[in-house]
Amino acid sequence: MNWESKININxxxxxRSRTLCYFGIGALQKVNDICDWLKNKxxxxxxxxxxxxxxxVTGVWDVLxxxxxxxxxxxxxxxxxxxxxxxxGIDKAVKMGKDLGAGAxxxxxxxxxxxTCKSAAVLLxxxxxxxxxRDLYTFKFTAENAVPIIAINTxxxxxxxxxxxxxxxxxxLEYKPCLVGDCIYPxxxxxxxxxxxxxxxxxxxxxxxxxxxxxxxxxxSLVTNPYVVLLAEETARLVAxxxxxxVAHPDDLTARYYLLYASMIAGIDFDNGLLxxxxxxxxxxxxxxxDLAHGLGLAILLPAVIKYTYPAVxxxxxxxxxPIVPGLKGVSGEAEECAVGVEQWLFSVGVTEKLEDxxxxxxxxxxxxxxxxNTPSLDxxxxxxxxxxxxxxxxxxYEESMKPxx
Numbered sequence: 125m126n127w128e129s130k131i132n133i134n135x136x137x138x139x140r141s142r143t144l145c146y147f148g149i150g151a152l153q154k155v156n157d158i159c160d161w162l163k164n165k166x167x168x169x170x171x172x173x174x175x176x177x178x179x180x181v182t183g184v185w186d187v188l189x190x191x192x193x194x195x196x197x198x199x200x201x202x203x204x205x206x207x208x209x210x211x212x213g214i215d216k217a218v219k220m221g222k223d224l225g226a227g228a229x230x231x232x233x234x235x236x237x238x239x240t241c242k243s244a245a246v247l248l249x250x251x252x253x254x255x256x257x258r259d260l261y262t263f264k265f266t267a268e269n270a271v272p273i274i275a276i277n278t279x280x281x282x283x284x285x286x287x288x289x290x291x292x293x294x295x296x297l298e299y300k301p302c303l304v305g306d307c308i309y310p311x312x313x314x315x316x317x318x319x320x321x322x323x324x325x326x327x328x329x330x331x332x333x334x335x336x337x338x339x340x341x342x343x344x345s346l347v348t349n350p351y352v353v354l355l356a357e358e359t360a361r362l363v364a365x366x367x368x369x370x371v372a373h374p375d376d377l378t379a380r381y382y383l384l385y386a387s388m389i390a391g392i393d394f395d396n397g398l399l400x401x402x403x404x405x406x407x408x409x410x411x412x413x414x415d416l417a418h419g420l421g422l423a424i425l426l427p428a429v430i431k432y433t434y435p436a437v438x439x440x441x442x443x444x445x446x447p448i449v450p451g452l453k454g455v456s457g458e459a460e461e462c463a464v465g466v467e468q469w470l471f472s473v474g475v476t477e478k479l480e481d482x483x484x485x486x487x488x489x490x491x492x493x494x495x496x497x498n499t500p501s502l503d504x505x506x507x508x509x510x511x512x513x514x515x516x517x518x519x520x521x522y523e524e525s526m527k528p529x530x
Contacts, residue, residue: 128378128382133148133149133317133377133378133381134148134149134150135148136148136149136150136151136153136154139388141286141392141395142286142288142306142309142395143275143285143286143309143310143311143312143313144311144312144313145285145286145312145313145314145315145388146312146313146314146315146316147315147316147384147385147388148315148316148317148381149316149317149318149377149381150316150318151314151315151316152183152184152187152276152314152316152318152319153187154312154314155187155188155191155276155314156191156194158191158274158312158314159191159192159194159195159197160195161312162195162197162227162228162272163195163196163197165227165272166227167197167227167228167272168195168196168197168198168227169197169198169199169224169225169226169227170192170197170198170199170200170226170227170228170229170230171199171200171202171217171220171221171224171226171228171229171230171241171244171248172188172199172200172201172202172203172229172230172231172232173202173205173217173229173230173231173232173233173237173238173240173241173244174201174202174203174205174231174232174233174237175203175204175205175206175233175236175237176203176204178232178233178234178237178278179201179203179232179233181322182232182278182319182320182322183319184232184276184278184319185232188230188232188276198224199224199226199230200220200221200223200224200226202216202217202220202221202240202244204216204217205217205233205236205237205240206236206414207236207414207415207417207418208236208293208300208410208411208414208416208418209236209237209239209240209291209292209293210292210293210294210295211256211257211258211260211261211292211293211294211295212257212295213240214240214243214244214247214257214260214292215247215256215257215258217240217244218244218247218248218256218257221244221248222248226248226271227248227271227272228245228271228272228273228274229241229242229244229245229248229271229272229273229274230274230275230276231273231274231275231276231310232276232278233276233277233278233279234277234278234279234281234282234284234331235279235281235282235284235291235334235418238275238277238282238284238285238290238310239284239289239290239291239292240292241273241274241275242270242273242284242290242303242308242310243257243260243261243290243292243303243308245270245271245272245273245308246260246267246269246270246303246305246307246308247260248270248271249269249270249271249307251268251269252265252267252269257292258294260303261292261294261299261301261303261500262294262301262500263301263500263501266305267303267305267307267308268305268307269307270305270307270308272311273308273309273310273311274310274311274312274313274314275310275312275313275314276313276314277313277314277315277384278319278320278323279320279323279327279331279387280317280320280323280328280331280332280335280380280383280384280386280387281330281331281332281333281334281335281387281419282331282334282387282391283335283338283387283388283389283390283391283392283393283394283395284391285310285313285314285315285388285391286309286310286313286388286391286392286395287309287391287392287394287395288304288305288306288308288309288395289302289303289304289308289394289395290302290303290308291303291407293410293411293414295414298408298411298412298495299411299495299499299500300407300408300410300411300499301407301499301500301501301502302403302407302501302502302504302505303501304501315384315385315388317377317380317381317383317384318377318380320380320384321374321375321377321380322374323374325371325374325474326417326420326474327417327419328367328370328371328374328383329367329371329419329423329473329474329475330417330418330419330420330422330423330475331383331387331419332363332366332367332370332383332386332387332419332473333363333367333419333420333422333423333426333470333475334387334418334419334422335359335363335383335386335387335390336359336360336363336390336426337402337403337419337422337423337426338359338390338391338393338394338399339352339355339356339359339360339390339393339394339444340356340402340426340429340430340441340444341394341397341398341399341400341401341402341403342355342356342390342393342394342396342397342398342399343355343356343357343393343397343437343440343441343444344400344433344436344437344440344441344509344510345397345398345399345400345508345509345510346507346508346509346510347397347398347508348397348440349396349397351396352393352396352397353440353443353444355389355390355392355393356390356393356397356440356444357443357444357446358386358389359386359389359390359393360444360445360446360447360448361447362382362383362385362386363383363386364447364448364469365382365447366378366379366382366383366386367379367383367473368472368473370383371473371474398505398508399505400505400506400508400509400510400513401425401429401432401433401505401506401509401513401518401521402422402425402426402429403422403505404496404502404505404506404513405425405429405492405496405518405521405522406418406421406422406425407495407496407499407502408491408492408495408496408499408502409421409424409425409479409484409492411495411499412488412491412492412495413482413483413484416482420475420477420482423470423475423477424477424478424479424482424525425521425522425525426466426467426470427463427464427466427467427470427525427529428463428520428521428524428525428529429521430445430459430462430463430466431459431460431462431463431524431529432459432511432517432520432521433509433510433511434456434458434459434462434463435456435457435459435511436456436510436511437510438452438454438455438456438458438459439454441462442454442455442458442462445462445465445466448465448466448469449461449462449465449466449469460529463529464529464530467528467529467530468530471528478525478526478527478528479522479525479526480526480527484526486523486526489519489522489523492522493515493518493519493522496518497515497518506518
């Protein structure tokens with residue numbers, strides 16, 4: 125399949141799901157249209173959620189700041205987002221937004237800034253004024269309203285720019301729950317591969333693998349459907365083809381374009397098919413060790429998750445992983461072959477770490493299993509896994525992720 129050669133990657137396209145996503149090289153310029161939309165809605169004050177560097181080094185601020193200035197839109201920048209954002213950080217962002225009177229929120233970055241943006245947008249809505257981020261992530265109220273969300277994406281992994289999910293950590297509980305709600309679909313998203321050529325090699329790897337994990341779970345969940353399986357196969361094909369290319373040649377805009385496209389459709393994919401083992405089990409890993417990159421945690425767990433789930437859905441996973449592990453026949457007895465094959469592919473793109481390499485020990489497994497079952501919302505994910513997600517299986521996946529399979 126080589127249809128990609130017929131696509132003009134320099135053309136900005138509108139891809140519509142519940143979010144209007146401007147996609148392609150040059151999509152960043154669409155912030156001008158978005159600022160016009162805000163003014164027409166009577167919104168002239170906005171909160172911007174980002175980290176210390178990404179909004180500047182990517183060139184996003186060079187375009188967004190003058191667009192807002194030209195239209196008389198005031199802003200305040202919360203630039204303290206960290207990997208695996210916390211409820212305390214969200215509360216700080218919300219206070220800044222309330223002090224300004226912000227009527228919309230921009231998120232600039234990958235999953236962490238955009239998830240912070242979504243959470244802040246809920247808490248800035250007048251209906252939710254009495255709540256804080258801990259209330260939101262311990263589900264003391266149901267998020268039904270949010271101010272408009274604009275996601276300017278700078279990585280090709282999370283898919284959060286087109287979905288209804290967000291996560292945040294509650295440090296004192298070592299919880300990393302997942303928020304789900306229609307109100308946190310971004311109104312607009314910008315996916316411009318030109319802002320991603322500066323991604324470090326490891327972030328390129330981890331975000332690409334994040335997209336692969338999204339579809340691995342969505343297409344095998346109890347609520348999957350034909351559309352989800354179709355998107356999963358295409359995501360895996362594109363990641364297999366273009367991730368090695370982007371790692372080797374960071375400035376290759378074609379590779380960045382198709383990894384970004386894969387990430388975006390993977391976001392739509394799990395928006396429909398949901399997630400299960402890998403994400404439910406990674407959240408405790410990065411809750412306990414917040415410095416662990418989300419995509420790396422997923423990569424470490426993926427082979428063992430495949431080993432245990434493949435026998436229930438061999439027809440689906442053999443098709444999805446055909447570009448990575450050729451020759452699979454779609455029978456349950458080849459589960460380990462697929463799992464080892466995916467692990468070897470991960471090693472080949474430079475992701476060789478396992479849990480022991482990241483400082484986890486066998487003695488940590490009890491705590492991780494407990495968090496997987498007791499962190500609010502993760503039970504929902506485990507409940508849609510294709511096999512019974514009991515403590516025995518979860519424990520086995522953690523234990524078998526400590527070291528390489530082969």
